[in-house]
Amino acid sequence: MTAFVQIQGLRKKYDNNGPFAVGPNEDGLNLEIKEGEIFSLLGPNGAGKTTTISMMSTLLTPTSGEVTIGGYSVTRDPLGAKKQIGVVPQEIALYPTLTARQNLHFFGKMYGLGGRELQSRTAEVLDFIGLKDRADDRVEEYSGGMKRRVNIGVGLMHRPRLIFLDEPTVGIDPQSRRSILDTVKLLNQEGMTVLYTTHYMEEAEELSHRIGIIDHGEIIALGTLEELTRKVGEQDSVLFDVDQVPDGVESQLSALEGVQQTIVQEAEIQVMCTDSNAILSQAIDILTRNGVTLHSVEVQEPDLEAVFLHLTGRALRD
Amino acid sequence: MLSKVWTIAYNGLYRVYIDRVALLYMFLAPLAISTIMGLVFGSQDGDISLPEADVLVVNKDQGDHGQRYVEFLVEDTPPDIGELIAGERASHVNEAREDVEKGDANAALIIPEEFSEQISAGEQTAVELYYNPGEDIAVTITLGVIDGITSGYNVNYAAQNIFGSGPDSFFSQWLGPASTPDQIDAVTASVESKLTQGQSVSLIQIDEVNVEGENEDINLMSYFAPAMAILFMTFAMAAGTRAILEERQDWTLQRIITTPTPRWVYMAGRLIGNYTTGFLQMLILIIATPLVALVIGADADIWGDNYLGVLLITLSVVLAGTGLGLLIAGLSKTVTQAEQASTIVLFLLAMIGGSFVQVDQVPVLDTLSRLTLNYWGINGYFDLATDDASLVDILPNVGVLLAMGVIFFGIAVWRFNRRLDF
Ligand SMILES: Nc1ncnc2c1ncn2[C@@H]1O[C@H](COP(=O)(O)OP(=O)(O)O)[C@@H](O)[C@H]1O
Ligand SMILES: [Mg+2]
Numbered sequence: 001m002t003a004f005v006q007i008q009g010l011r012k013k014y015d016n017n018g019p020f021a022v023g024p025n026e027d028g029l030n031l032e033i034k035e036g037e038i039f040s041l042l043g044p045n046g047a048g049k050t051t052t053i054s055m056m057s058t059l060l061t062p063t064s065g066e067v068t069i070g071g072y073s074v075t076r077d078p079l080g081a082k083k084q085i086g087v088v089p090q091e092i093a094l095y096p097t098l099t100a101r102q103n104l105h106f107f108g109k110m111y112g113l114g115g116r117e118l119q120s121r122t123a124e125v126l127d128f129i130g131l132k133d134r135a136d137d138r139v140e141e142y143s144g145g146m147k148r149r150v151n152i153g154v155g156l157m158h159r160p161r162l163i164f165l166d167e168p169t170v171g172i173d174p175q176s177r178r179s180i181l182d183t184v185k186l187l188n189q190e191g192m193t194v195l196y197t198t199h200y201m202e203e204a205e206e207l208s209h210r211i212g213i214i215d216h217g218e219i220i221a222l223g224t225l226e227e228l229t230r231k232v233g234e235q236d237s238v239l240f241d242v243d244q245v246p247d248g249v250e251s252q253l254s255a256l257e258g259v260q261q262t263i264v265q266e267a268e269i270q271v272m273c274t275d276s277n278a279i280l281s282q283a284i285d286i287l288t289r290n291g292v293t294l295h296s297v298e299v300q301e302p303d304l305e306a307v308f309l310h311l312t313g314r315a316l317r318d
Numbered sequence: 319m320l321s322k323v324w325t326i327a328y329n330g331l332y333r334v335y336i337d338r339v340a341l342l343y344m345f346l347a348p349l350a351i352s353t354i355m356g357l358v359f360g361s362q363d364g365d366i367s368l369p370e371a372d373v374l375v376v377n378k379d380q381g382d383h384g385q386r387y388v389e390f391l392v393e394d395t396p397p398d399i400g401e402l403i404a405g406e407r408a409s410h411v412n413e414a415r416e417d418v419e420k421g422d423a424n425a426a427l428i429i430p431e432e433f434s435e436q437i438s439a440g441e442q443t444a445v446e447l448y449y450n451p452g453e454d455i456a457v458t459i460t461l462g463v464i465d466g467i468t469s470g471y472n473v474n475y476a477a478q479n480i481f482g483s484g485p486d487s488f489f490s491q492w493l494g495p496a497s498t499p500d501q502i503d504a505v506t507a508s509v510e511s512k513l514t515q516g517q518s519v520s521l522i523q524i525d526e527v528n529v530e531g532e533n534e535d536i537n538l539m540s541y542f543a544p545a546m547a548i549l550f551m552t553f554a555m556a557a558g559t560r561a562i563l564e565e566r567q568d569w570t571l572q573r574i575i576t577t578p579t580p581r582w583v584y585m586a587g588r589l590i591g592n593y594t595t596g597f598l599q600m601l602i603l604i605i606a607t608p609l610v611a612l613v614i615g616a617d618a619d620i621w622g623d624n625y626l627g628v629l630l631i632t633l634s635v636v637l638a639g640t641g642l643g644l645l646i647a648g649l650s651k652t653v654t655q656a657e658q659a660s661t662i663v664l665f666l667l668a669m670i671g672g673s674f675v676q677v678d679q680v681p682v683l684d685t686l687s688r689l690t691l692n693y694w695g696i697n698g699y700f701d702l703a704t705d706d707a708s709l710v711d712i713l714p715n716v717g718v719l720l721a722m723g724v725i726f727f728g729i730a731v732w733r734f735n736r737r738l739d740f
Contacts (some may be wrong), residue, residue: 058575058576059575059576082578083578090569091569093568095329098332107577109321110325110577112577112578
């Protein structure tokens with residue numbers, strides 16, 4: 001697989017909003033997306049996912065650095081680059097008073113389609129997103145899931161080689177989410193390269209060939225799911241669900257042998273350690289001595305959540 | 319790219335077309351308000367805010383007698399008559415007659431050169447009252463007043479003729495001491511005989527010249543219809559450019575930018591769409607207002623018949639309106655801000671520009687109003703409808719409106735470019 005997208009030294013500094021910058025270090029953000037892969041950018045809200053995608057799709061001018069898509073530089077040949085990509089924004093970027101068909105039609109024309117091709121492609125996409133029956137209803141009358149599907153459909157109109165999906169499952173029911181994830185896989189099987197952003201680790205785990213973990217505008221880890229979880233090493237994570245966390249509990253737990261990190265979040269204590277079996281009884285002992293009621297204990301295999309925690313000391317979800 | 323410009327323009331136009339609330343604002347509101355205003359105020363003669371008769375007095379006479387008319391009508395008009403007649407001196411007979419014909423004045427009183435001489439010599443003479451019969455009330459008033467002055471002379475003259483002195487001596491001499499029925503009969507007979515002998519013919523005649531000139535019976539709809547149409551057009555234009563800010567908020571604008579479409583294509587498409595919307599709005603209102611007037615039985619001659627002139631004013635006033643809308647949106651940071659700003663600014667401009675009341679009677683507003691597109695638009699249409707203005711007459715209006723449009727666009731595009739960066 002060859003690199004379809006090349007990002008080199010990409011930086012965006014928002015002067016008006018404190019110190020936030022995508023690609024904050026001197027090198028900026030470096031990344032390659034290979035043709036035919038699903039690449040996920042995983043990071044919490046405000047990590048810089050949308051900013052990165054916006055620079056890649058010419059909405060934002062990078063402060064420095066270079067993005068090439070299919071050989072076209074987004075800064076020097078924006079029209080050439082934009083022909084390669086379909087962008088599905090995080091927002092429902094549709095005209096609410098127009099029907100699904102009219103939206104697809106309009107944006108299809110913006111992508112340069114016309115005539116018969118536009119007609120047949122509109123019908124195809126409507127079929128693909130499963131909205132043939134409701135095609136002539138106004139978008140404002142749709143459910144959240146249906147709107148999301150049209151939102152994706154618009155980005156597919158011109159059969160792009162690469163599609164950007166910016167958090168396409170936010171705010172919809174599990175069933176719609178399932179259907180969108182399946183759609184993404186299907187598109188990829190048909191040969192489309194996908195750049196997918198999310199703050200749900202399960203989505204990144206399920207979909208991606210490779211994942212970039214982004215935080216504070218910086219890619220802090222990059223690789224396949226296995227490569228990333230290996231970073232946590234032979235580490236286990238034990239999750240205690242408790243009623244309260246008195247002072248001192250955290251430090252006592254951290255002092256146990258083999259414990260690398262203890263993270264307290266409200267009524268949850270997460271202990272990262274080399275071997276969960278070795279510390280479990282001692283840890284429960286500490287909790288009971290401090291008068292903590294234990295609701296449940298869960299020993300977790302390393303996942304992306306653990307990776308993020310390991311790298312940042314924070315949970316992925318707020 | 320041009321087909322994309324049109325696609326974007328059509329998209330904007332179509333979304334207005336399916337927006338019932340927008341249509342209500344664009345068409346029903348101005349139609350209803352201008353019709354109601356027209357009905358309430360009805361049609362009036364002459365100047366809307368001056369109920370008096372405009373009388374031009376051309377005094378060619380050098381003597382005292384001509385001067386009496388001038389004094390009475392122009393210089394020293396008794397207050398109660400002054401409320402009814404606005405007299406003004408004029409020096410040229412032909413010009414005065416023309417003004418009456420054009421409807422700029424209600425009547426012209428022309429006093430001939432030898433007027434005083436002839437009166438002094440007891441010769442018969444005449445003043446000419448040149449009037450336009452379309453001006454019913456105004457002319458009746460004028461005729462009455464001039465009749466009054468003239469008959470003052472004539473009574474005096476008749477009395478002198480008959481009795482050798484004024485009316486006073488007539489009463490004291492004949493009706494004074496013993497006025498028995500017989501005596502009165504005798505007097506009457508004597509007067510009658512003198513009258514039939516032709517001795518008491520009026521000294522001054524009034525030659526009334528009915529010119530059948532233009533009837534300046536102003537249809538107030540000719541004022542309120544353009545006033546309201548322009549006001550609501552500017553609102554539609556402000557909403558149209560505000561839609562650009564909304565699109566940025568809703569990300570449809572960003573989505574268009576991510577397609578192979580340059581920003582200028584987007585901007586051109588939206589502005590052409592807006593302009594077309596405003597133009598169609600004005601056009602439909604110009605066609606609909608007379609129809610409404612017909613249906614309710616009011617005067618349907620609202621816009622006159624200088625179609626090219628109406629078209630020119632429409633094209634230019636919509637350009638100025640589109641530019642203004644863009645300027646307001648360009649200077650606002652958010653949709654809400656743009657909405658509030660446009661409500662305030664547009665109503666203020668309408669007020670100053672005379673959309674609700676005529677402003678040329680208010681000294682400061684009269685000058686200020688010239689800074690508004692409303693003023694130039696309304697007066698352009700109004701002059702075309704009521705004054706039979708020619709294309710040349712409305713060129714200043716067209717010119718000012720186009721200049722406003724260009725200036726607004728210039729500032730707005732410069733400001734707006736920054737708003738297109740996300
Ligand atoms: N136009 C902007 N000006 C200033 N700050 C911005 C702008 N857009 C985004 N930000 C800030 O940059 C950070 C990254 O935002 P974003 O890229 O939207 O993150 P994500 O998509 O990962 O949630 C956030 O802190 C956000 O508040
Ligand atoms: Mg985002």
